[in-house]
Amino acid sequence: MASAVALDARENIYAGILLTGVAYLLFSMQDAAIKLLVASLTVWQVLFFRSAVILGGCVLIGGHKVLAASARSPIVKPMLLRSFLILAAWLCFYSAARYLQLAELTTIYFAAPVIITILSIVILGEQVPLIRWLAVLLGFAGVFIACDPATFGITLPVAMVLMAAFLWALSIVLMRKIALQEQTLVQLVLNNAFFLVIAGTPLLVLWQMPDWKQTLLLVGVGVLGGIAQFALFEGMKRAPVSVIAPFEYTSLVWAFGLGFAIWGDIPRREVFLGAALIIGAGLVIIAAEHFRRKTARLQ
Secondary structure: OHHHHHHHHHHHHHHHHHHHHHHHHHHHHHHHHHHHOOOOHHHHHHHHHHHHHHHHHHHHHHHHHHHHHOOOOHHHHHHHHHHHHHHHHHHHHHHHOOOOHHHHHHHHOOOHHHHHHHHHHHOOOOOOHHHHHHHHHHHHHHHHHHHOOOOOOHHHHHHHHHHHHHHHHHHHHHHHHHHOOOHHHHHHHHHHHHHHHHHHHHHHHHOOOOOHHHHHHHHHHHHHHHHHHHHHHHHHHHHHHHHHHHHHHHHHHHHHHHHHHHHHOOHHHHHHHHHHHHHHHHHHHHHHHHHHHHHHHHO
């Protein structure tokens, strides 16, 4: 009986890893579409459309029942807190982007998975094996090499990006606690309802009428973002935060691939080396889980 329970837990972890990997791929595709859009539209308008499309999809799937369930959900306040954490992270990140190179921004920001692992111990009480620590640090080393950053000083912009990484990490850990308390569709409704209000307020002044191409891209951003959020929330239910944290690094790999496909960007040699380390971090986690699963079968 104990072996069967252990095997079920391992299957859940594999599912969580797969869902998380898919989520970050879709998030990367979403970011590529947003990069095309923000050349002519404000970030607030993109965020508003994204949330509106996701909310519309939730209503089509769940009907009025999901709206009623969301209104009386016990996680309304935690989800509101998480929405503000993410908003604050974005404000810190994009404010610092005026003063730092993209390589510097990316390197500092990808401290987030390390912070997530630490917070998963402090807040969630998770037990983090040494192998997972090694995977997280390996992934961070890959990002560092891929970006080939200059030497950082302790400046205000650097501190702001570190704060953005901390706030994002805190929102991920908070989402792990929320994910265990409520169905995924309700979480999607609450999360995007809050963002719809937050993003909609500045549009009273900043609204621009999109053309048909921009409208298609805006809808695409919403579809990609909605499916990615669903996959990430479901992944959070199936695997510990410290297990899936290294897979956030795959966003960098997808970003390089999409950059080449869309804009013809050719990565440097250091990028390929860093990408290999990032992929290696994920493989370390998968190999460790495979070993544990094999051990459980023998017991």
